[in-house]
Amino acid sequence: MTEPKTAVLYRMVMPTHTCPYGLKSLHLLKSKGYSVEDHWLKTREETDAFKAQHEVKTTPQTFIGDERIGGYDDLRRHFGQRVSDPKAKSYTPVLVVFAVTALLSLVIGWLTGQLLSWRTPQGFIGLSMVVLAMLKLQNLEKFSTMFLNYDLLARRWVPYSYIYPFAELGAGLLMTADALNIVSIPVALFIGIIGAVSVFKAVYIDKRELKCACVGGESNVPLGFLSLTENLMMILMAVWMLIMPF
Structure with missing residues (x-):
């Protein structure tokens, strides 16, 4: 035995x-x-x-x-099991946000009978903006400090680093509700374009290795493709809402 x-x-x-x-x-x-x-x-x-x-x-x-x-x-x-490094950089936080908000948008679409309509991707991007803004607002001071490392407008005008999460939250809520597009579209375009240009310059032109503030100041998400994707999604959805039939 x-x-x-x-x-x-x-x-x-x-x-x-x-x-x-x-x-x-x-x-x-x-x-x-x-x-x-x-x-x-x-x-x-x-x-x-x-x-x-x-x-x-x-x-x-x-x-x-x-x-x-x-x-x-x-x-x-x-026992041969993996031990995570708390200091290691990871895209997991952003991927989790996108996965959860995608599921939420599908559930909302199914409940409202609009699962296959344009409102589902619009809801996904709007909800993603809301959740990402919520994560930033958990510690606004740390977010603003990390954001100032790369955002071009914030580095010229520091208050923008505090305004950004509220602008993202407001535009995301309006986009999710499909209300006041006259407000949500220009806000999403404004913060999305500045964010995309800032990330592209920091990562692909200046070749800087920075942490992204997209999921708040406590994260170890590297500034890169997913950070750029967050901004491009806002831009594309805002443009889509401009040209789509109301």
Whole structure:
């Protein structure tokens, strides 16, 4: 018979705090078929004493056999699982926004009986603008700081870096509702053209490697093709709304 796999886990479980990484480590070990000897560190003193004894800086800590595996990320590496780098650049945040707003626009089109009409792509772009503006407005100060790295108008007139998310939100809401096109179209054209020119210059002419502020100031989205796409979508939809029959 195969000898049962066992592991020893030390994690913080205090009256006011249960370590989430300890819970993740426990779940991961059990999902891999391990019988876990689960030791709770119930006070700050117990935790500090454990870290001093084993010369570690963090908990949880997992031991398998005579080997100390380490924390949750170390445990994932031990099992050959990917560990994300919080500093790594990724387009995932923008792709998630576009995927969710595309699904929302399809649902709205289906509910209103206009799934195959021009309102579905218009709704997709409008909703994308609304969600992207919402992400920017979560921390307006950080967004404006990142935006000033590359936007040509904002670098000449700093208040534009604070106005932009509100303009994007307003135009997106009006576009989604198909209301006040006399307002939404020029606003979308204005911010879209300036944004597209700014991104194109920074990325393709100046060859600068910057983070995009498109999903807010906390993101690690690289300034590039998807950033340019956001602006081009606004321009194309605004032009389409100008020439389409009302």
